[in-house]
Amino acid sequence: MQTAGELSVNSQPLLTIAIPTYNRATYLDLCLKRIVEEIAGLSEDQRCLVKIYVSDNASSDGITPKVIAQYQGMQAGVFEAVRNPVNVGPDKNIAQCYDSAITPYVWIIGDDDVLLPGNLGIVLSQLLKGKIDILYVNNYWFKDSYQEKPRCQESHGALSFRSAAEFTRRTNVMLTFISGLVVRSGIGMNYRTELTASNLVQLSWVLPLLREGKNFMTIEDWVVAAQGSNSGGYGLVKVFGCNLVKITNEILKDMPAVARTIQNGTIVNFFPGFIFEFRKGSSKFSDMDMAAGLKEAFGDNWRYHIFLAPLIRFPLPIAGCYNVFLKVFRRLFGWALV
Structure with missing residues (x-):
């Protein structure tokens, strides 16, 4: 070729x-x-x-x-x-x-x-x-x-x-x-x-x-x-949580920092919006165990406690305001977060 x-x-x-x-x-x-x-x-x-x-x-x-x-x-x-x-x-x-x-x-x-x-x-x-x-x-x-x-x-x-x-x-x-x-x-x-x-x-x-x-x-x-x-129709948390972590850790086992960067970006840039949409009832994905799945996949990562856990636990109106804050936070700090 x-x-x-x-x-x-x-x-x-x-x-x-x-x-x-x-x-x-x-x-x-x-x-x-x-x-x-x-x-x-x-x-x-x-x-x-x-x-x-x-x-x-x-x-x-x-x-x-x-x-x-x-x-x-x-x-x-x-x-x-x-x-x-x-x-x-x-x-x-x-x-x-x-x-x-x-x-x-x-x-x-x-x-x-x-x-x-x-x-x-x-x-x-x-x-x-x-x-x-x-x-x-x-x-x-x-x-x-x-x-x-x-x-x-x-x-x-x-x-x-x-x-x-x-x-x-x-x-x-x-x-x-x-x-x-x-x-x-x-x-x-x-x-x-x-x-x-x-x-x-x-x-x-x-x-x-x-x-x-x-x-x-x-x-x-x-x-x-x-x-x-x-x-939709599948468990987004399972796919982009446990599956993603397992696959990146395995294939990039000699490049752990790169694997972590992909995982960090998933926490920071991907899941906050999904969590908010899921809680509003507008998601097409089947993630009834969302909270447990995210904690299993990312619970040992400090970003989980800032970007995901509050959106899961806060009452929906407060979670909405917090989601807006996270968008501004990402815009200000960009790549440093991953």
Whole structure:
């Protein structure tokens, strides 16, 4: 397999954009529409660098296969689609997207997430500059329309990191967000089976790349809009609590500080908002033992006692005020907290 540094315009494809999907035809339609529009906006030479791969996890809605066929017809020779004969579960479907890529890089995008205008060319230009192990692309969450961007964006451009520790301080829990990660292909098969029941199978390649890689980059401008409040049905605390701690400690056992940074970021940046939404009754996740699960996973970390325990114990109105305080606290102290 060629590396990115050996590729040039008019050479072999560089990047596979892979979408795992199941019974979400409306979201998938928008996701594919934006990808196709981005490819159309590239130069003729750049278009040959991109492939599209969709893995339909035996959708039963009768519509998803039609949406896939429509876009496959528009992108003949570029678009590959597979349909699993049975539903293999989300982890195996995501892993199939990664493992099927024959290009040097893979970008798995959730079927409900949206690639923002003008950014595919930016991603390709960074990949063509030289070997990158993980490229993190900045993103924001939306509820109704991806065009409703947050009011301000403080960071712009691209940042390079020569150490996993520095890169992880910037990304921490976002290393679990597949749509925000463009990664080298062909990594981590020895962890794949173990992680296919964890809801975090992406860490089977992300963490080895973090452990073994030397070149990391972020694009600070918004590249992806992520659909919020659109997933659920599993225990978020178990997945991003005990599962995450176990997996990071195991794969990064020789880099304990980096493992802790991911865990710290999960406590500081991820769980406070979830706890508040769960207590308001607006979460779709099944976490009836939320308090016990968070304490089991993070109880020996001082951040738990500042960022999580008060939100669990305080009466809801006070917890709401405390959540606002935490947002200001994070904004003021940033990376120092992880």
